[in-house]
Amino acid sequence: MQISLDSPDGAYRILGHDNGVVRINDGAYSVSLIVAPQTLVTDWGPRAVGELSDRHMNAIRELDPEVVLLGTGSAQQFPARELMRDFLQAGVGMEVMDTASACRTYNLLMSEGRRVVAALIIDAAASG
Numbered sequence: 001m002q003i004s005l006d007s008p009d010g011a012y013r014i015l016g017h018d019n020g021v022v023r024i025n026d027g028a029y030s031v032s033l034i035v036a037p038q039t040l041v042t043d044w045g046p047r048a049v050g051e052l053s054d055r056h057m058n059a060i061r062e063l064d065p066e067v068v069l070l071g072t073g074s075a076q077q078f079p080a081r082e083l084m085r086d087f088l089q090a091g092v093g094m095e096v097m098d099t100a101s102a103c104r105t106y107n108l109l110m111s112e113g114r115r116v117v118a119a120l121i122i123d124a125a126a127s128g
Contacts, residue, residue, distance in 0.1 A: 011037045011110065017103040020122050029122070036063050036117045037110050046121055049077040056119075057083050066115035067093040071102030073123040099123075 012035050015023040022029050024040060034041040044059060046052050049072045060068055068087060070079070076098050087094045095105070099120050109116040 012040050013110070014103045014106050014118070017100050022099075022103060022120060022122065032119075032121045034060060034063070034117060034119050035106065036065070036115075039063055044119065047123070048073065049079050049121065052079045052083055054083070057086070060117055060119050061086065063117050064115065065092055065117035067095065067109060067117075069102040069105050069109075069116065069118040070094060070096045071099030071118060071120040072096060073099055073121045076101075 012024050014035065015025070017023070020030055022033065024033075024035055029042055031042060032044050032046050034044045041059060044056060046056050072079075076096060078096050084094050095102075097105070099122065102118050102120055106116055106118040
């Protein structure tokens with residue numbers, strides 16, 4: 001798992017999302033990833049909602065979020081309830097939306113000082 005900590009200005013910001021590429025600070029990524037203000041995980045893995053597993057969700061939980069934004073590609077698609085249950089039982093908010101919306105919402109919540117984690121699925125078709 002590739003994790004980068006402590007960006008030069010102290011926070012990872014999403015600068016854009018277009019054609020299957022997410023721009024974060026100085027990098028452009030065409031793979032599914034997890035981003036939080038102080039953490040960037042660029043080998044998260046799932047290329048579609050149907051590929052999400054407990055392993056993927058555990059990688060999100062390890063970041064101790066207050067709220068999770070699950071970007072599900074070009075369209076909003078809900079994962080299996082079992083995958084969201086632990087977050088809900090722990091009182092962690094989970095919002096499911098398309099990836100472009102998750103990118104926009106992440107920056108807003110981050111600017112408010114929230115412990116936000118965006119788990120962004122990049123569509124295989126959109127990036128290839």
